[in-house]
Amino acid sequence: MIQYIQIFEDELRDRNYSENTISSYRSVLSQFLADFDTEPEYISEKEIKIYLRNSKSQSLLKQRIGALKRFYQYVMKQPLKFKYIDYPRPEERLPEILSQAEVKRLFEACSNLKHLAILYIFYSTGMRKSELINLKITDIDSEQMIIRIEQGKGKKDRNVPLSEKTLKILRKYYRKYKPNYYLFNGQFSNQYSAESIRNFIKDYAEKAGIRKRVYPHLLRHCNATHLYESGTDLSVIQDLLGHRQIKTTKRYARMSIKRISAVVTPDNFI
Known part of the structure; x- marks a missing residue:
């Protein structure tokens, strides 16, 4: 599993992603691979959707989609697993501005x-x-x-x-x-x-x-x-x-x- 994480990091750096994003995506991928404990190519689209649905917050869901979508595109060469997985609609919350x-x-x-x-x-x-x-x-x-x-x-x-x-x-x-x-x-x-x-x-x-x-x-x-x-x-x-x-x-x-x-x-x- 470590090799997948390293390859993913290298791919992100080659595409000029920021170190903050790389760190965030590495954390998501590490948890994902640990939770399934199997080769990622054998994880089905349905299983991925269930995993995403169990995200505790919308921000975590967006982070997971961003990381895993790029992992399957850049590393696994299986972009179609995310063809029907969309980002959640943004929440319409406005911060309470100071006067x-x-x-x-x-x-x-x-x-x-x-x-x-x-x-x-x-x-x-x-x-x-x-x-x-x-x-x-x-x-x-x-x-x-x-x-x-x-x-x-x-x-x-x-x-x-x-x-x-x-x-x-x-x-x-x-x-x-x-x-x-x-x-x-x-x-x-x-x-x-x-x-x-x-x-x-x-x-x-x-x-x-x-x-x-x-x-x-x-x-x-x-x-x-x-x-x-x-x-x-x-x-x-x-x-x-x-x-x-x-x-x-x-x-x-x-x-x-x-x-x-x-x-x-x-x-x-x-």
Whole structure:
């Protein structure tokens, strides 16, 4: 079974998949092969469907389909086993966006300069957590007032704006912490950990008295929604966030509380 996993990893790397995706797919395949404990070529389409149906969440189901579909296509050369297996319809759940006042309270609750610099980058640029962790000092271009994001999600490079406010915070942070290579070093490693970021954002949200669930990716949603509410064109927001399709960006119009609250309801005409 180990040889199948290694061949699959090699195939994914040859096709330029990210290390995060490779790690995720390796985990799925390892569990799949362990659960069946037989040669994968003899596992039927019906058995695969039953296995997928027993996924505990929609996200796990999507992950399993993505990994196993590619395994049977790239390694086993049996793509037809997934001809009639589709991804589940996406759930129409919208995150509960923070108001600008709540974002301000979150920032005011922050008592650590490094944490504050991270919050500013998240909110001002809409950057993903993995993109922030991989930021290098040289990615900050104060002459052109941009931050370069190299090989973000989908292996794409893009630029996001660097505000004067964020630059000021970053300069204070740099003078105090003197980071090495990566912009944000961890306590015992060269890169800050995703778990530490999640934890301190949650702590500051509680300290600020915010009852909504607050997590790193929510600040990306807040960035896009507040940009839309301030009049920024959706196509510009699409470029800043690195979305492949405009329909992904359009959901921020649906998240806008200001847009909904500005509607004149029919009872006003009575």
